[in-house]
Amino acid sequence: MNTINNSQHDHQEPRIGVYICRCGGNISDVVDVDRVAEVSRHIPGVVVAKVHTFCCSDPGQNTISQDIQAEKLDRVVVASCSPFLHELTFRGAVQRGGLNPYLYEHANIREQGSWAHKHDPAGATAKSIRMIAAAVGKLQYSTPLDQIRLPNHRKALVIGGGVAGMKVAADLARRGIPVLLVESSGRLGGRLNQWNRVFPTDTPAGQLVTKLLAQLDANPLVEILLNCKVTAVTGFVGSFQVTIEGPLGPSGAMTSTQTTIGAIVMATGFKPYVPDDGEFLYKKDPGVVTMPEFIDLMRGQQTDTGELVYKGRTIRSVAFLHCVGSRQIDGVHTPRADGKINTYCSRVCCTTTLQQALAAKERFPSLQVYDLHQDIRTYGRGHEDYYVRAGKAGVVFFRYHGDEIPRVALADGKRPAEPSLHITFKDYLTWGEELTLDVDMLVLAVGLMAGDIPDLINMFKLPVGEDRFIQEIHPKLRPVEISVNGVLLAGTVQGPMNIEETLNAAGAAAVKASAMFLKDVVELNPYVAQVETDLCQGSGACVTQCEYDGAIVMVETQVNGKTVRQAKVNPGLCVGCGACVAVCPTRAINLNGWRLDQYDAMVDGLTADIPAVAAATS
Amino acid sequence: MTTQLHKTLHEEMHFFGGKDVDLCMNCGTCTVICPLARDEGGTFPRRIIRLIQTGQKRLLVKSLDPWMCYYCGDCSENCPRQANPAETMMASRRYLTSQYDWTGLARLFYKSAMMEILTIVLVGLFVTGLFVWFHGPMVLSFPVQLNTFAPVKWVELGDWIMAGTLSFFLLTNAARMVWNTLGGKQMFGISSLIYFKAVPVFFDHMFTQRRSRQCGSTRSRSFWLKHLLLVSGYLSMLVLVLILLRWFQTDRIYPIYNPQRLWGYYATLALLYPTGAFLISRWRRKEPIHFFSEASDWIFLVMLFLTALTGIMVSLARVNGFPMTTYVIYVIHLSIAVPMLVVEVPFSKWSHLLYRPLAMYLVSVKKAAAAVSLKTQTEAATA
Numbered sequence A: 001m002n003t004i005n006n007s008q009h010d011h012q013e014p015r016i017g018v019y020i021c022r023c024g025g026n027i028s029d030v031v032d033v034d035r036v037a038e039v040s041r042h043i044p045g046v047v048v049a050k051v052h053t054f055c056c057s058d059p060g061q062n063t064i065s066q067d068i069q070a071e072k073l074d075r076v077v078v079a080s081c082s083p084f085l086h087e088l089t090f091r092g093a094v095q096r097g098g099l100n101p102y103l104y105e106h107a108n109i110r111e112q113g114s115w116a117h118k119h120d121p122a123g124a125t126a127k128s129i130r131m132i133a134a135a136v137g138k139l140q141y142s143t144p145l146d147q148i149r150l151p152n153h154r155k156a157l158v159i160g161g162g163v164a165g166m167k168v169a170a171d172l173a174r175r176g177i178p179v180l181l182v183e184s185s186g187r188l189g190g191r192l193n194q195w196n197r198v199f200p201t202d203t204p205a206g207q208l209v210t211k212l213l214a215q216l217d218a219n220p221l222v223e224i225l226l227n228c229k230v231t232a233v234t235g236f237v238g239s240f241q242v243t244i245e246g247p248l249g250p251s252g253a254m255t256s257t258q259t260t261i262g263a264i265v266m267a268t269g270f271k272p273y274v275p276d277d278g279e280f281l282y283k284k285d286p287g288v289v290t291m292p293e294f295i296d297l298m299r300g301q302q303t304d305t306g307e308l309v310y311k312g313r314t315i316r317s318v319a320f321l322h323c324v325g326s327r328q329i330d331g332v333h334t335p336r337a338d339g340k341i342n343t344y345c346s347r348v349c350c351t352t353t354l355q356q357a358l359a360a361k362e363r364f365p366s367l368q369v370y371d372l373h374q375d376i377r378t379y380g381r382g383h384e385d386y387y388v389r390a391g392k393a394g395v396v397f398f399r400y401h402g403d404e405i406p407r408v409a410l411a412d413g414k415r416p417a418e419p420s421l422h423i424t425f426k427d428y429l430t431w432g433e434e435l436t437l438d439v440d441m442l443v444l445a446v447g448l449m450a451g452d453i454p455d456l457i458n459m460f461k462l463p464v465g466e467d468r469f470i471q472e473i474h475p476k477l478r479p480v481e482i483s484v485n486g487v488l489l490a491g492t493v494q495g496p497m498n499i500e501e502t503l504n505a506a507g508a509a510a511v512k513a514s515a516m517f518l519k520d521v522v523e524l525n526p527y528v529a530q531v532e533t534d535l536c537q538g539s540g541a542c543v544t545q546c547e548y549d550g551a552i553v554m555v556e557t558q559v560n561g562k563t564v565r566q567a568k569v570n571p572g573l574c575v576g577c578g579a580c581v582a583v584c585p586t587r588a589i590n591l592n593g594w595r596l597d598q599y600d601a602m603v604d605g606l607t608a609d610i611p612a613v614a615a616a617t618s
Numbered sequence B: 001m002t003t004q005l006h007k008t009l010h011e012e013m014h015f016f017g018g019k020d021v022d023l024c025m026n027c028g029t030c031t032v033i034c035p036l037a038r039d040e041g042g043t044f045p046r047r048i049i050r051l052i053q054t055g056q057k058r059l060l061v062k063s064l065d066p067w068m069c070y071y072c073g074d075c076s077e078n079c080p081r082q083a084n085p086a087e088t089m090m091a092s093r094r095y096l097t098s099q100y101d102w103t104g105l106a107r108l109f110y111k112s113a114m115m116e117i118l119t120i121v122l123v124g125l126f127v128t129g130l131f132v133w134f135h136g137p138m139v140l141s142f143p144v145q146l147n148t149f150a151p152v153k154w155v156e157l158g159d160w161i162m163a164g165t166l167s168f169f170l171l172t173n174a175a176r177m178v179w180n181t182l183g184g185k186q187m188f189g190i191s192s193l194i195y196f197k198a199v200p201v202f203f204d205h206m207f208t209q210r211r212s213r214q215c216g217s218t219r220s221r222s223f224w225l226k227h228l229l230l231v232s233g234y235l236s237m238l239v240l241v242l243i244l245l246r247w248f249q250t251d252r253i254y255p256i257y258n259p260q261r262l263w264g265y266y267a268t269l270a271l272l273y274p275t276g277a278f279l280i281s282r283w284r285r286k287e288p289i290h291f292f293s294e295a296s297d298w299i300f301l302v303m304l305f306l307t308a309l310t311g312i313m314v315s316l317a318r319v320n321g322f323p324m325t326t327y328v329i330y331v332i333h334l335s336i337a338v339p340m341l342v343v344e345v346p347f348s349k350w351s352h353l354l355y356r357p358l359a360m361y362l363v364s365v366k367k368a369a370a371a372v373s374l375k376t377q378t379e380a381a382t383a
């Protein structure tokens, strides 16, 4: 066993303060904190070891700051709860005492000590001592670090000009942030351009788009690029270099332009599920249409005739089928080309269906309207009203089970005036009896699918969920952020949402993005890779290993008048994963704050022969 | 087997008072709440509503469930959609009454109150006419000689003719009910012992309406009593008029404590009090069962009330020696009672007096038959 011994290091003897927290009994009920303090005082380098009931309280923090001054401490360890809770708190206390905040280490003797070893106080005490010894060891090699500060270009890029993108752009511009809104089609508004009146207010969809347009037009900080696409991106949060292609400029010819952007919001939306040919006779019989097609045909209908007419045929009966392309079941539904099925609920199709069924019944009272659902998921404010009203208006509801998909066939003995579609299903509202319906039209309430944006996914390394939508870091705690720093999500690019939810998400993304522009620099934590130029032989193993484009690259530099190739880290892109450290043949790369010699010292600390520890454990 | 849906049924149901069927979202609360569905292992009222929504006429006509409900209104009280399942049950009883009736008159009367009233008026005028042309001498001295004005043997003959005709209609309708609900020809497959053994069930329910007492929490306690009183008054009158008319319609004035008078007064009160109370309750919408009133409900109660009222007036006039008044009110009395019976007994609300206990009887026949067939099946399987 190693004995802790600093004599081999040639730097000045450190003066370390160790603060042990009782956590109001959470720790001290199990761990003998006084003993821990007693033993800690004997660890080489430690000059102060104190116990406090709540280190995180103001008096606790003040003790640390004051001791730094009074005892001339140059490094601090706090042994307390998880660093997730209070690492930043104590870094602050250390900084207020006049030290660099990175000359601080945290020993988690609560979650990893008293709570984990409730029934073994002696063991918990011994472990706490070892963890402090490891922290002290690591600290001896710590160097002052500074947050990485990168220039922050005060300009946002919004990709996708649906309501989500429009809302983000309008909100950002209102806060004085210049915005570039890039839309791949020739028109803003996204899917709303296809809809008629939208639930839950029955507002004309166009009216919403017009209102958002007016907000955008009114603000000179918004630049809108239609028919354009983002084709390349480099750089990192605060300064992305973005290439945009499209008919830019007055000539209308395809050109490409580059611009520097501080933050990016993805708002590329969704695409409606398109049934396979023949799925529920789609494309095989003209009477089978998808919900977007039905909305379109309703918009074109004359009401005064009192009859719903489609492709020259009078429609007397129509059935709506829920969950087409959603809530699919393994082994029941045919997977898509990528081998996946859509197991998720698309959330908007129930209310859309009820709204459309009601509208159809109200506009054409003699029309027979049927609704085949698995469940009615009218979860939002005002959504249930459509259900009640549709029932009242005479829409007849049926309930099928997801693994018994209704079957659609062409009705036989077909005369022009007769319903052409024959639907057979088990109705669980009629105690599972098999029922048949003959109808002129079947509307497939298709769900939402992730949009086709493979190029953007590749470019940005966007995290894709099991459902193909782009995935946030945490659905509740960080709902619009993704693992790519500086890129945010807005709207249905993330998953099925209705307009209300889309706009809420967009508002949140806009707030997050504006917060990024509060400072004119981007501050990142300093735990990134660093190449020791003396040691780097230019093998390039690190570059091959690194998963993050541009985080580490080979550059040519002059060493002693000779041109050599060496690795160079881009601190904006490095995430500090350490993969390069592991592969470097000459140990030329270290992670700041987690250097290899620090690891060695921690191991030494953990395994050190501390006589008092042995006594405590025996 | 697949069922084709008839979309006309639930529109048709509107005529019978089932106006809120569309509102039902099939949550099943009503069935869970119903105190009567519970012990029948029943699925009503939701099942009945569902049959109507999906237009399954065949199954509805086959169902006895509507007769199992005594209209406490608990289901309607608890329905989250205000779909009024109790009233739908009522409507389906009206519908079934019209379906059992082969003449089509029941249907006509339920669909058009005007036709019902017109029929009542015509029959009433016919009765009045008979008396105007064929009455006996009007003796205006004391004591009143009603039997001279309207000889009891002739009245009795009229009674019997009417009773015979009405019974014919009512019984043929009831036979259709049996046929429909026991599955047509299948009814002959059931052993006659089963039919015989279940007979007490019929009388039990006819005379006690026990199930009505199990009915829910919102129903007033006195309802069952009032209803029972009404039935007893009704049956008393039937016995007095059909079987004991010669004993009941006399010119001699018996002392007040004589059974002839006591029974008559009892029957009158037993008719007047509940009908009066029910009329008020319907008017003020006091009890759930009386929240919704179709024309047929009003006509039934008003006619019954007037029959009893004129009946007692005849008696009072006779006992107190007002001959002319007696004769005139007697004619009015019969001109109300006869059309009431003609219209109500086989073709309208009255018929439930027979259909309800019959339904209970049929349920128990069905149960017994099912038990037997299950037994033979298991025996065949084990053999």
Ligand SMILES: Cc1cc2nc3c(=O)[nH]c(=O)nc-3n(C[C@H](O)[C@H](O)[C@H](O)COP(=O)(O)OP(=O)(O)OC[C@H]3O[C@@H](n4cnc5c(N)ncnc54)[C@H](O)[C@@H]3O)c2cc1C
Residues within 6 Å of the ligand: A159, A160, A161, A162, A163, A164, A165, A182, A183, A184, A185, A187, A188, A189, A190, A191, A192, A195, A197, A198, A199, A200, A228, A229, A230, A267, A268, A269, A270, A271, A272, A291, A292, A348, A352, A446, A447, A448, A451, A453, A456, A490, A491, A492, A493, A497, A498, A499, A500, A502
């Ligand atoms: C049939 C149906 C009916 C609906 N009815 C209602 C309703 O009544 N009420 C309601 O609240 N919600 C309704 N919704 C949901 C509603 O459509 C969505 O909430 C809304 O459209 C989401 O807006 P978005 O901006 O996120 O996406 P989108 O509307 O899809 O907009 C995305 C935009 O991004 C653009 N884009 C895509 N890829 C790129 C790219 N690579 N580069 C640049 N631009 C790109 C697209 O061209 C589009 O303009 C309905 C949905 C469906 C399927």
Ligand code: SF4
Residues within 6 Å of the ligand: A322, A323, A324, A326, A327, A344, A345, A346, A347, A348, A349, A350, A351, A374, A375, A376, A377, A445, A447
């Ligand atoms: S919202 Fe309704 S129709 Fe759409 S997937 Fe979910 S349950 Fe099915």
Ligand code: SF4
Residues within 6 Å of the ligand: A528, A529, A545, A546, A547, A548, A551, A552, A569, A573, A574, A575, A576, A577, A578, A579, A580, A581
């Ligand atoms: S630490 Fe990770 S991200 Fe950074 S350069 Fe090395 S391998 Fe790349």
Ligand code: SF4
Residues within 6 Å of the ligand: B023, B024, B025, B026, B027, B028, B029, B030, B031, B045, B046, B049, B075, B078, B079, B080, B081, B082, B083, B084, B085
């Ligand atoms: S009638 Fe009312 S309580 Fe009964 S199933 Fe329908 S909605 Fe539910």
Ligand code: SF4
Residues within 6 Å of the ligand: B033, B034, B035, B036, B037, B044, B045, B068, B069, B070, B071, B072, B073, B074, B075, B076, B085, B086, B089, B215, B216
């Ligand atoms: S009214 Fe009463 S008895 Fe009739 S179905 Fe409703 S709860 Fe049952």
